[in-house]
Amino acid sequence: MKIRKLICILLIVCHGILIFAACGAENAAPVDTTAAPAETAEVTEAAETIPxxxxxxxxxxxxxxxxxxxxxxxxxxxxxxxxxxxxxxxxxxxxxxxxxxxxxxxxxxxxxxxxxxxxxxxxxxxxxxxxxxxxxxxxxxxxxxxxxxxxxxxxxxxxxxxxxxxxxxxxxxxxxxxxxxxxxxxxxxxxxxxxxxASWIYCFNKQMIEDFALDNPYELVRTNKWTIDKFSEMIAGISADVNGDGVMDQYDRYGLITERSNTLGMFFGAGNLVISKDSENYPIITINTERGAATLEKLLDFMNNTNVRVSETDKFISTQPDVWKGLADIFTDDRGLFYSIVMYTVKKLRNMDTDFGLLPMPKYDEQQQEYYTWTSxxxxxxxxxxxxxxxxxxxxxxxxxxxxxxxxxxxxxxxxxxxxxxARDTESEEMLDVILANRVYDLGMLYNWGGVGYLINDMTKDQKTDFVSRWEKISTKAQGELEKTIEAFKDME
Known part of the structure; x- marks a missing residue:
C-alpha cells in the first residue's frame, strides 16, 4: 500500500539530519545557506525492524x-x-x-x-x-x-x-x-x-489546470521545474471579476488564495533561512543574503498584487466572521487555482466536489537540489x-x-x-513524500531578535517591498539581541 511506502520513507528521513550551512563572517567568501537533503531510501517493513x-x-x-x-x-x-x-x-x-x-x-x-x-x-x-x-x-x-x-x-x-x-x-x-x-x-x-x-503546502484545483491548459504541476515537481518563476507564470491571467460588479472581492476568481505567512513559507521553500547555525551550533542571521533578497523580490511581486491573489489581509476577507472559512470557500467554489495552507487546513476541503492535488513549496530555481517545507x-x-x-x-x-x-x-x-x-490521488501521496522529507524549523521565528522573525510577515501585510531598508533599521538591534541570547546559553554550559 501507498501508506506503508510513506511511513517507511519517513522513518528513513528521521535517520538523516538536515544540515544547514552557515554564513561566513563579513567579507568572507559567500556560503550557500540552503538546506542539505535528507536521505529518503525506501526500507521494507521499517517500523517492524527498528529495535x-x-x-x-x-x-x-x-x-x-x-x-x-x-x-x-x-x-x-x-x-x-x-x-x-x-x-x-x-x-x-x-x-x-x-x-x-x-x-x-x-x-x-x-x-x-x-x-x-x-x-x-x-x-x-x-x-x-x-x-x-x-x-x-x-x-x-x-x-x-x-x-x-x-x-x-x-x-x-x-x-x-x-x-x-x-x-x-x-x-x-x-x-x-x-x-x-x-x-x-x-x-x-x-x-x-x-x-x-503544521507543514506548509499548496493545493491546486485540477479542473482549473485543465481549463486553462496549464502544465501538470505533478510533472513540474518531478522534473525539477516547479520553481517560483513557473508558479508566478501560472497564476498570472487567472483572476477575473466573475460577477461583473467592477470590484475584486470574495465572489471573484483568483490565481492564488493565500495569507501573509505564505511569503515566509515560500522563502523557506526556496532554500533560504532567517537564522542558520555556525560551526558550534550557535545561531547567525542569514535573512539578509543576496539570494534571500532576490527571493523576496520575486515573491512580493505577486503577494502584493491584489489583482492576482486574495489574502486574509484584504478588507472584504478580514471583516468576515470566519476569515479562514472565507478563504477556503473561494477555493471550494472553484474560484482559486492555488491555495497556500498548512496541511491541517486540508480537512476543510473534504467536501469539495472538484478534485484537488497537493504540492510542496516551489524551488527558487531549477538548480536547487531539494524541496523544503516550513513547519509553522x-x-x-x-x-x-x-x-x-x-x-x-x-x-x-x-x-x-x-x-x-x-x-x-x-x-x-x-x-x-x-x-x-x-490525498485524492496517488500523485498527491507521492507529493507528500516530497513535502515531509525536508522540513524546516527556524529559531528566528521563535526568538524574533530585533524583529527579524516577523520582518517578512510585516512587509507582506503592509504590501511593501522595502526589505533592504527595513533590515537596515533593525539589523543592529537584531544582532545585539542575538548575541545576548548566545551569551546566555554559553553561560549555562
Whole structure:
C-alpha cells in the first residue's frame, strides 16, 4: 500500500539530519545557506525492524503521569487531543492514541493524564516557581516551549541519558533546528502529529489546470521545474471579476488564495533561512543574503498584487466572521487555482466536489537540489521536561512514549488523514513524500531578535517591498539581541 511506502520513507528521513550551512563572517567568501537533503531510501517493513530503545525497567506503582497540553479554541484549533483521549470511539487516530497510552501505562505501571492549559508557559511558571511537582511533561506550541525554556524552567534534554535523539521516532530536523550550542530544551517527534499538520503546502484545483491548459504541476515537481518563476507564470491571467460588479472581492476568481505567512513559507521553500547555525551550533542571521533578497523580490511581486491573489489581509476577507472559512470557500467554489495552507487546513476541503492535488513549496530555481517545507511554529508541538519533574522517570516515559507512537500514532495519522481525507490521488501521496522529507524549523521565528522573525510577515501585510531598508533599521538591534541570547546559553554550559 501507498501508506506503508510513506511511513517507511519517513522513518528513513528521521535517520538523516538536515544540515544547514552557515554564513561566513563579513567579507568572507559567500556560503550557500540552503538546506542539505535528507536521505529518503525506501526500507521494507521499517517500523517492524527498528529495535526498541535501551531503557531501564521500572514499576511506577500506578503513578499519575501528568502532561500539560494546549486548549483548542476557535483561533487555535490545533490545541491538543494528541497526548490522551477520553475513550475509544472508532476513529483511527483517536484509538491509536488510546492504544499507545495503554501500552506505555502497562509497561511502566503508570496512568497518563492530560491537563489542558490556555497558556502552557504561564502554567509552567506558576507551578514550577512555586516548587510544585505536579506536571511531568509540557507539550504545546513552540512559542510556549521557548518561553518556558528562556525562564530556565526546563531541563536540558541533552543531559538525560534516557533520551536518544538519534532514534528515528524523534524529529531530527527539530533536534537540529531548535537547539542552541550544546543545549536542547525542547524537541518534537512521533508523540505529536501536529508537526505534520503544521507543514506548509499548496493545493491546486485540477479542473482549473485543465481549463486553462496549464502544465501538470505533478510533472513540474518531478522534473525539477516547479520553481517560483513557473508558479508566478501560472497564476498570472487567472483572476477575473466573475460577477461583473467592477470590484475584486470574495465572489471573484483568483490565481492564488493565500495569507501573509505564505511569503515566509515560500522563502523557506526556496532554500533560504532567517537564522542558520555556525560551526558550534550557535545561531547567525542569514535573512539578509543576496539570494534571500532576490527571493523576496520575486515573491512580493505577486503577494502584493491584489489583482492576482486574495489574502486574509484584504478588507472584504478580514471583516468576515470566519476569515479562514472565507478563504477556503473561494477555493471550494472553484474560484482559486492555488491555495497556500498548512496541511491541517486540508480537512476543510473534504467536501469539495472538484478534485484537488497537493504540492510542496516551489524551488527558487531549477538548480536547487531539494524541496523544503516550513513547519509553522504556531501549530507544531514541542516537548519539555520541567525542572521540578523526576527527570529519570520523565525521560524514560518520554522516550518510550515517542517510540510506541512510531508504530501506533504515526501510521494512524496517515491512514486517517492522508488516505482518507487529504490525498485524492496517488500523485498527491507521492507529493507528500516530497513535502515531509525536508522540513524546516527556524529559531528566528521563535526568538524574533530585533524583529527579524516577523520582518517578512510585516512587509507582506503592509504590501511593501522595502526589505533592504527595513533590515537596515533593525539589523543592529537584531544582532545585539542575538548575541545576548548566545551569551546566555554559553553561560549555562
Amino acid at each position: 526498541p530503545p535501551d531503557l531501564p525497567k521500572a514499576d511506577y506503582e500506578g503513578y499519575e503521569f501528568n502532561i500539560v497540553t494546549r486548549v483548542p479554541s476557535g483561533t487555535d484549533p490545533w490545541g491538543s487531543g494528541e497526548m490522551a483521549v477520553e475513550e475509544l470511539n472508532g476513529e483511527v487516530l483517536n484509538d491509536s492514541i488510546a492504544e499507545r497510552n495503554r501500552r506505555v501505562e502497562e509497561d511502566y505501571n503508570i496512568r497518563i493524564v492530560q491537563t489542558s492549559s490556555e497558556n502552557a508557559a504561564e502554567t509552567a511558571k506558576k507551578t514550577i516557581m512555586a516548587g510544585d511537582n505536579v506536571y511531568d511533561l509540557f507539550v504545546a506550541d513552540l512559542f510556549n516551549m521557548k518561553k518556558i525554556a528562556e525562564e530556565n524552567l526546563a531541563v536540558d534534554l541533552n543531559t538525560l541519558s534516557n533520551l536518544n535523539f538519534k532514534n528515528p521516532w524523534w524529529d531530527h530536523s527539530s533536534v537540529r533546528d531548535l537547539s542552541i550550542g550544546k543545549k536542547q530544551y525542547f524537541v518534537t517527534g512521533d508523540f505529536s502529529f501536529r508537526s505534520y499538520n 511554529p504556531w501549530m507544531a508541538s514541542g516537548l519539555i521536561i520541567p525542572i521540578t519533574a523526576d527527570t529519570e522517570r520523565a525521560s524514560i516515559i518520554a522516550e518510550y512514549l515517542c517510540y510506541v507512537s512510531m508504530s501506533t500514532v504515526r501510521p494512524a495519522y496517515y491512514e486517517a488523514n492522508i488516505e482518507g481525507k487529504f
